[in-house]
Amino acid sequence: MTVQKMTMAGAINAALSDAMESDDTVVVFGEDVGQLGGVFRVTDGLTRKFGRQRCFDTPLAESGIVGMAIGMAMNGIRPVVEMQFDAFAYPAFEQVTSHLAKMANRTRGRVRLPVVIRVPYAGGIGGVEHHSDSSEAYFAHTPGLTVVAPATNQDAYGLLRQAITHPDPVIFLEPKKQYFAKDEVDIDQPVPPIGRAVVRRAGKDATVITYGPSLPTVLAAAEQATQDLCVVDLRSLVPFDDETVMAAVRATGRAVVVAEASGFASVAGEIAARIGEQCFHHLEAPVRRVTGFDIPYPPPKLEHHHLPSIDRILDTVDALQWDLG
Amino acid sequence: MLELRRPPLNQIRLIEADGSAVSDTQHEAPPVAELLAAYRSMVTGRRLNEQANALVRQGQLAVYPSSYGQEACQVAAAAVLRPGDWLFPTYRDTVAVAERGVDPIEVLTLLRGDWHCGYDPTVHHVAPQATPLATQLPHAVGVGHAARLRGEDTVVMALCGDGATSEGDFHEALNFAAVFAAPVVFLVQNNKYAISVPLSQQCVAPSLADKGIGYGVPAVRVDGNDYAALAAVLHEAVARAAAGDGPTLVEADTYRVEAHTNADDATRYRTADEVEHWRTRDPLLRLRAYLRNAGALDDEREAEFAEAAEAVATHVRVGLSAQQPADPDELFAHVYAGMTPQLTAQAALLTEENAR
Numbered sequence: 001m002t003v004q005k006m007t008m009a010g011a012i013n014a015a016l017s018d019a020m021e022s023d024d025t026v027v028v029f030g031e032d033v034g035q036l037g038g039v040f041r042v043t044d045g046l047t048r049k050f051g052r053q054r055c056f057d058t059p060l061a062e063s064g065i066v067g068m069a070i071g072m073a074m075n076g077i078r079p080v081v082e083m084q085f086d087a088f089a090y091p092a093f094e095q096v097t098s099h100l101a102k103m104a105n106r107t108r109g110r111v112r113l114p115v116v117i118r119v120p121y122a123g124g125i126g127g128v129e130h131h132s133d134s135s136e137a138y139f140a141h142t143p144g145l146t147v148v149a150p151a152t153n154q155d156a157y158g159l160l161r162q163a164i165t166h167p168d169p170v171i172f173l174e175p176k177k178q179y180f181a182k183d184e185v186d187i188d189q190p191v192p193p194i195g196r197a198v199v200r201r202a203g204k205d206a207t208v209i210t211y212g213p214s215l216p217t218v219l220a221a222a223e224q225a226t227q228d229l230c231v232v233d234l235r236s237l238v239p240f241d242d243e244t245v246m247a248a249v250r251a252t253g254r255a256v257v258v259a260e261a262s263g264f265a266s267v268a269g270e271i272a273a274r275i276g277e278q279c280f281h282h283l284e285a286p287v288r289r290v291t292g293f294d295i296p297y298p299p300p301k302l303e304h305h306h307l308p309s310i311d312r313i314l315d316t317v318d319a320l321q322w323d324l325g
Numbered sequence: 326m327l328e329l330r331r332p333p334l335n336q337i338r339l340i341e342a343d344g345s346a347v348s349d350t351q352h353e354a355p356p357v358a359e360l361l362a363a364y365r366s367m368v369t370g371r372r373l374n375e376q377a378n379a380l381v382r383q384g385q386l387a388v389y390p391s392s393y394g395q396e397a398c399q400v401a402a403a404a405v406l407r408p409g410d411w412l413f414p415t416y417r418d419t420v421a422v423a424e425r426g427v428d429p430i431e432v433l434t435l436l437r438g439d440w441h442c443g444y445d446p447t448v449h450h451v452a453p454q455a456t457p458l459a460t461q462l463p464h465a466v467g468v469g470h471a472a473r474l475r476g477e478d479t480v481v482m483a484l485c486g487d488g489a490t491s492e493g494d495f496h497e498a499l500n501f502a503a504v505f506a507a508p509v510v511f512l513v514q515n516n517k518y519a520i521s522v523p524l525s526q527q528c529v530a531p532s533l534a535d536k537g538i539g540y541g542v543p544a545v546r547v548d549g550n551d552y553a554a555l556a557a558v559l560h561e562a563v564a565r566a567a568a569g570d571g572p573t574l575v576e577a578d579t580y581r582v583e584a585h586t587n588a589d590d591a592t593r594y595r596t597a598d599e600v601e602h603w604r605t606r607d608p609l610l611r612l613r614a615y616l617r618n619a620g621a622l623d624d625e626r627e628a629e630f631a632e633a634a635e636a637v638a639t640h641v642r643v644g645l646s647a648q649q650p651a652d653p654d655e656l657f658a659h660v661y662a663g664m665t666p667q668l669t670a671q672a673a674l675l676t677e678e679n680a681r
Contacts, residue, residue: 027474053474058501058504059497059500059501059504061493061497061500061501063463063493063494063497064463064466064494064497064498064500064501066463067460067462067463067464067466067467067494067497067498068463068464068466068467068470068501069467070463070464070467071463071464071465071466071467071468071469071470071471072467072468072470072471072474073467074446074452074464074467074468074471075411075467075468075471075472075479076471076475077467077471077474079467091493094457094460094494095460095463095494098457098460099460099464102441103453104659104660104661104662105441105659105660106441106442106453107442107445107446107453107659108440108442108445108651108655108658108659109658109659109662110445110446110447111446111447111453112662143660144660144661146661167662168661168662195665238665239661239665239666239667240665240667242666242667243666
């Protein structure tokens with residue numbers, strides 16, 4: 001047993017280090033990831049341990065970073081790159097959507113790009129503008145990308161190890177507000193594969209589906225709810241685990257989807273639509289969503305109004321037509 | 326060795342437009358045998374451009390961005406590379422890709438609309454032809470940097486046009502290549518037009534080569550219709566990169582004699598006189614005159630080259646008309662290494678629809 005108490009940042013750091021140890025084609029680069037160890041210290045010590053060829057700082061240009069990662073992956077390297085913050089990944093959008101996502105299909109599988117893009121994302125840290133976006137829908141909407149969103153420290157370690165050995169490009173979304181939350185991690189304990197959701201809390205009355213930074217809020221809400229709530233942690237947005245989600249929804253007959261991102265044209269909207277298509281005859285109430293408002297991410301002193309809260313989740317669960325049951 | 330300084334405005338030229346030799350103490354024309362082989366390739370490249378245009382008119386190709394008039398650049402870009410080196414072409418570089426050894430039928434698969442890339446990039450080390458502008462340049466840097474991490478002396482030839490030098494990725498790629506001393510040769514084919522927009526509205530720097538100085542990348546201007554000058558400059562840049570001395574930016578002064586594609590009408594933005602002027606500077610006529618003067622090319626040899634070019638054209642006509650679009654099932658097969666449950670269901674739906 002190798003159970004250790006560690007932060008999520010520490011778990012990700014351990015995953016990077018262990019991956020670099022086990023495969024010398026794994027190379028880490030980005031802005032401030034070398035000498036400094038990353039603005040969140042996620043890459044702390046990697047340059048010292050593996051040298052500047054394996055973990056290095058790049059010029060400050062996200063399109064260049066992802067573009068260079070694509071080329072390196074074409075030539076036998078497994079790059080793991082960091083976008084310093086969610087909204088700072090946008091300059092790389094064309095490289096991600098037009099090339100990273102499409103190269104394997106374009107070349108009929110002859111050129112696969114095992115690139116991992118780590119993105120610290122979402123809010124709740126009192127960040128100034130451009131530091132708190134939930135950008136997952138842009139990536140999840142793009143065929144060819146695998147989109148992983150761990151919510152626990154154990155998954156942050158295990159899913160990142162899987163992402164680095166994955167044959168396709170992975171967008172690895174790290175809920176930055178949980179970076180310094182400590183929890184037990186057993187690095188020898190495998191986690192379910194990318195593409196599988198898990199039930200974090202069993203419950204018979206309603207199913208709450210969530211991922212990433214919203215999981216702790218949803219679990220706290222479930223403890224306070226008068227109903228017995230089942231909580232599903234998606235873990236991966238793409239591929240999407242219809243099987244686990246739909247089984248959980250059918251078992252309870254009621255569903256709420258919770259996510260920080262604005263709700264319109266969102267991952268949460270997609271999940272709600274899928275539940276409607278696949279579980280209609282099992283539903284006792286319309287599928288409801290608790291998401292961020294359809295507004296630009298608020299300034300720090302107002303962000304608590306925007307983020308899904310325990311109260312908003314409980315109010316939404318309360319509105320699931322219990323009297324009609 | 327190139328010094329890092331503002332590139333001279335004059336172009337390197339070894340053969341004048343009339344085929345006479347230019348004396349240049351710093352650059353040496355390649356041996357006649359190499360020039361003869363290049364001329365043969367340029368004749369084939371010209372024929373390929375003409376054939377592809379004809380195939381568009383016949384409805385066999387959706388569109389063709391021609392490199393007519395740029396064949397010296399096309400052939401030189403590929404010919405100076407060694408077997409393990411990489412080429413990063415754009416949509417206008419069909420002739421360069423074919424010169425690198427890719428079957429022209431596989432190159433034209435993209436433009437026939439059968440698949441987005443018809444060749445296996447790993448076989449000849451030729452990246453898929455880039456349709457967006459300049460986005461392939463950071464990839465070229467990555468391929469080169471990966472090679473260096475492994476201690477290999479691979480060189481990457483990265484092609485783009487004058488319009489692409491306005492894109493951010495051009496600048497990011499130059500900077501990354503310089504910072505990491507990546508073994509990349511950036512060859513800008515300055516053909517004077519980005520579809521309809523002339524160079525004067527694209528950039529007011531004294532030259533496109535000037536863009537190298539800001540990144541610490543040595544840069545040169547070369548007469549892009551003079552194969553001998555191109556080959557001399559590119560050989561030198563490849564050698565520098567292979568030796569670990571980093572990237573070079575080469576601006577080749579050439580001209581897009583034909584419209585952007587067959588869907589474009591170049592008469593709306595340039596004069597026939599301008600095009601005629603450039604036709605007199607044709608890269609094939611120039612090299613032909615030089616080789617004739619040198620006694621290396623006679624009528625018999627020319628007939629032989631024309632026949633070889635015709636054989637390629639025939640190969641393309643026959644091969645393309647025999648080519649079938651990919652099976653619709655393949656639309657789902659390569660999106661991921663494994664099929665997702667959702668794609669499996671969608672593939673089954675399409676199969677079922679097609680079986681009706």
